Amino acid sequence: SGPIHDAGCAFLHQHYDGGGGGGGSPPTMAWPTNYGRLATATMFTLFFAGDEYAPGVEAVVSSFAGYDDHGESIQHFLRKHYSAFLSAVAEILKDETNVLGFETMNEPSNGFIGVDDLRDLVMPAPFLHAVSGFDSMRLASGEAVDIEYYSAPFVFDSMVTVNANERSCWVDSSRDIWRRVGLYDIDSSTGERRLLRPHYFHRNVTSNDDFVE
Numbered sequence: 209s210g211p212i213h214d215a216g217c218a219f220l221h222q223h224y225d226g227g228g229g230g231g232g233s234p235p236t237m238a239w240p241t242n243y244g245r246l247a248t249a250t251m252f253t254l255f256f257a258g259d260e261y262a263p264g265v266e267a268v269v270s271s272f273a274g275y276d277d278h279g280e281s282i283q284h285f286l287r288k289h290y291s292a293f294l295s296a297v298a299e300i301l302k303d304e305t306n307v308l309g310f311e312t313m314n315e316p317s318n319g320f321i322g323v324d325d326l327r328d329l330v331m332p333a334p335f336l337h338a339v340s341g342f343d344s345m346r347l348a349s350g351e352a353v354d355i356e357y358y359s360a361p362f363v364f365d366s367m368v369t370v371n372a373n374e375r376s377c378w379v380d381s382s383r384d385i386w387r388r389v390g391l392y393d394i395d396s397s398t399g400e401r402r403l404l405r406p407h408y409f410h411r412n413v414t415s416n417d418d419f420v421e
Contacts, residue, residue, distance in 0.1 A: 216337060216347040216355075216370040217377040218247040235336060235359075243317045244331030246344035246377065250385065252319030253409070255290070258283030260413055261321070262385050320409045322418075326391070327406055333361045337370055341409075345386050346401045349394065350376035 213223040219241055224234040242248040253261055259281055267285035280288075294312055301307045323330060326341035338356045339347070346353050352371050359365040378384045387393065392403045411418060 211375045212247055212377045214371065214373065214375045215350070215377045216245065216339065216353075217344065218242050218245050219336065238336055241331055241336050244329065244339060244341075244344070246348045248317065249319045249330060249341070249344065251286075252317045253321055254282050254319075254385075255286045256283075256319065257321050258286070261409060262389055263413075265385055265388070323409045325406050325410075326403060326408070334358045334364075335361045337368070339370075342392065342401075342403050342406070345392060347371045348377045349381070349384060349387065349401060350374045351399075351401055 210220070210223060212218045213220040219234075219238050221234045221238070224238075254265070258265065262282060265282045267280050267282050297310060301310065320326075320330065320341055323341055326345075328340055329338055330341045330344070331338065334356065335358050338358055339353075343353055343355060347370055350371070352369055352374050354367050355370045357365045357368045381387070389408075391405050391408055392401055394401055
């Protein structure tokens with residue numbers, strides 16, 4: 209299976225092997241837990257407020273893709289291409305008499321935006337691996353973390369070790385967006401992950417206003 213699933217950065221049904229406190233078939237309605245895991249939370253944060261919370265993070269596109277996006281902020285890159293996708297759909301469907309419209313984004317999330325404390329649960333409810341925002345960053349960086357496992361929403365089962373093989377979901381440590389912007393660091397001697405800015409996403413970095421409001 210892939211590092212994103214193995215590191216606990218996303219729950220992917222195709223890679224579920226019954227481990228991590230589970231067993232058998234993937235649990236029903238496991239997908240909403242991805243809202244609080246690093247992959248989904250990071251992408252929604254970058255899409256809606258990347259310039260605010262990940263300043264200086266730019267899109268890196270392989271030359272074979274035919275894009276000229278180098279040096280473009282990740283927020284602008286994501287929004288530009290998403291808008292292009294919506295335009296393409298609208299162009300194809302505009303003359304279909306049985307189509308009234310289409311949904312522009314199904315069940316979006318705020319990601320980390322507005323989270324008061326990264327040590328708190330980011331998910332809608334504790335289910336499966338109840339990771340905090342900081343837990344998800346620790347896992348993504350390649351740390352094995354003991355996490356509470358819930359067999360059903362709010363039903364605690366046991367403590368389990370997630371990412372026991374210490375896989376990182378980043379291509380290399382220099383691509384770790386949240387470490388780059390100074391949310392946490394790693395002690396060079398002990399390897400301990402240290403949260404430096406637990407309330408980073410609660411306020412607008414520039415104005416100090418509540419971003420969600």
